[in-house]
Amino acid sequence: NILSDMKQWQRELNLASLIADNTPNDDLPFQVHLVSAEDIQQWLAAGTRSSVDLDDVEIEKYGQIDEPHQAFYGLVSGDQIADWWKIYGTRLFTKNIRNLLGKTEVNDAIKVTASQNPELFWYYNNGITLLVNSVEPHRRNASRGFERGCFRFTDVSVINGAQTVSSLGMMAGSVGENLSNIKISARFIKLSGNEDIANSITKANNFQNRVLGRDFASQRPEQHRLSKEIAIEGYQYQLLRSGPNDTSGDASIIDLDEAPGQ
Structure with a gap:
């Protein structure tokens, strides 16, 4: 069977490496393990969830x-x-x-304001809200008052203002130094792993925008479980919408709106 073949392969590899006969199994230079497609899917998913940490964030008039x-x-x-x-x-x-809603009128308007009227950006933009796990104020903040502070934030997620962030990021090369003249209202909320409050704040911050029911459904644990199970079969379960025609012409992509029970 497969397992016995794998053990034989491991044995042959280690014999060829000229190791001592009494070498413990844990110290063998070659080790072969049987893993499932689900194991691989979980490893890949874990890799995309690595923490986002922001160092030396300067906040004015904080x-x-x-x-x-x-x-x-x-x-x-x-x-x-x-x-x-x-x-x-x-x-x-x-x-x-x-997430990102692709190319929209909102994104285009953000870019126009940033490039043509950077001094008006704060007046036109709603700002961004970020959830963080921890906050480390810089020691020199105390000597500056509240005019300008420097902070380190760990495990950061932008829960509102994704279009603002992505639009500014994508146009950085074309606008150049104008971006430093743009000021954006920002809120950094520390929750330290309180998922219930995090979900409530995320929902409340997006409820006032034009968000569809499928966007809220995409955050349910059962939807993420279903996404993993479908991925094992070679299909992509698209939870988040990023444009009006994401799945057209691609039979391997299943949109959340097309899934049974939605």
């Missing part, structure tokens, strides 16, 4: 809230946000039920 959940808010420059996008891309949006 304030702080301590109860019921600690939060920092203020103005963040556009070039900082573009740097986040350059480093992390869509990993910034792991908890965002909207």
